[in-house]
Amino acid sequence: MGKQSNVQKLFLALVFIILYAPIFFLIFYSFNSNGTMSSFESFTWEHYAAVFEDTRLIMIVFNTVIVALLSALVSTAVGVLGALAIVYLKNRKLRSTLLSLNNVLIVSPDVIIGASFLILFTAVGVRLGFASVLISHIAFSIPIVVLMVLPKLLEMSDSLIDAARDLGASGRDVLTRVIIPYIKPGIFAGFFLALTYSLDDFAVTFFVTGNGFSTLSVEIYSMARAGITLTINALSGLIFVVTVGLVLVYYALNRRNRTPFTGVKK
């Protein structure tokens, strides 16, 4: 592949415009003083003010973030252990079975996972609310983390571990000083993917929310059913800006840490 031709550039630009246009369209109307999406009247901040005045909405935003952070954290911890277990299984058959079971969870529709969680929670007697949402988010994030960490583990050469052992490392040292540093990019990737999955999940959450606890996607859905108000636009605009900010921070950190990687930490 030499230089990009003009056609290629045009195509790329077109794809990005199609992907981003709806978002900017939405944000554009969040500044509309006429309360609808049909015609732009004049510029106003009032819909943004409405978002900040609505404490219930802000609490829901925080709830969503808390659930996302905690579920990503726990599922990363469990997922990394799971990936380690799968990779170091001696029994090949069991190993591939476990891996398939993990993949089945990723491809099975959210609606089914959500419905089965609802049935499980009510059968066991768990009150729907924060705990039920957190548990289900952890559960559907674990397979994703496993999938993100596995390739890194498989890519790691066994001789690294043998060398560490030769040099007198204990089992614990091997794990914390060789394996985990090596798969660190996979761990972070898993964490961020779990985070985004949790943030935007609607189907599973829809089934297991209750008792006054709600997340943003579920809330926006109920609001939209009653007719879109521009408060939703304003809120979406804010979230978009925050997301872009996070992505920028992530890249800045990545750039700083891009030092040659040796595989072993002292």
Add this chain to the structure above:
Amino acid sequence: MKEIIRAAVAVIVVSALLLYINSQLGKTSGSSGNDTITVYNWGEYLDPELLDQFTEETGIRVVYETFDSNEAMMTKVEQGGTSYDVAMPSEYMIEKMKEEDLLIPLDHSKIPNLDNIDPYFLDLPFDPGNEYSVPYFWGTVGIAFNPDLLEEDFDFTSWEDLWSPELRQQVILVDSAREVMGMGLNSLGYSLNSTDESELNAASAKLDELTPNVKAIIGDEIVEMMRRSEAAIALTWSGQALDMMYVNESIDFAVPEEGSNLWFDNMIIPKTADNVDGAHQFINFMLDAEVAAQNADWVGYSTPNAAGLELMDPEVTGDERFYPDEEIRGRLEVYRNLGPEMTGEYNERFLRFKMGMN
């Protein structure tokens, strides 16, 4: 390893901080004390100021949750795991919930404000004696139309007008079996709860004749299309028509004279209630004349609260399109729960009508 631990600690600290902020926000928005009720309502269907006022008056904190369909509401109540104290389902759902034994009977001695309700809206067939429910809002099914977009003058006092050959490709129908089948039955002078095979056949045949006039069969998008003058005529609920008029002033609404549907959303106490006493207090509060008037003002639907009506703007309450007089009301019918078999039959016929569209 250190880096990962540091990151994990950071995540935990941030979450804890947010949890703390949330609990502080929760305290300021509600009052102190553990006395709470959970209200489960349609979206945008209650003036939030009234919740604060209720908390001030009674000290009971309100947790407010919304649903988007009767079926979703019933599923959540049926499954348990939640403790909704008050919910606002539509009338046919109340019959169904009653059958499934999901409701707690109301103690009328705790709801003195029940006297404010217009007797016309009490003791209806879906809940005789208002044993389980109290009407919250009501409305009709009718025709919203935009005279500016019509070449001929129509006033839609009759369903028959929809069948006029001048209206080719102009009519939008709401995507709901009961409403569309009901229109077919009503236009022939039959009851919209008909279970008679020949009457239903006649209604289906009548609907098929409407096909050339139908522009689309859609859901909530109707409101937006009518607002933007993209469509001229829509079969819809009175509340949606009001939403359209609010933005597009040329739109008018009519309830045809042959009869139509009268619908209710009602306050009930589901079996899952934790705070039955608080739920009664809430229902009584919502029936207060001033509260009902303020709420009707905010929501825009028709209130069954006679005492509240007197406090409202006479221009609103005198609008016969949304507060029809007794004569028109006499021709309106409430949906009955037809049982699973007939409901299936209605859906089947509606589906066949939709398939005939292409």
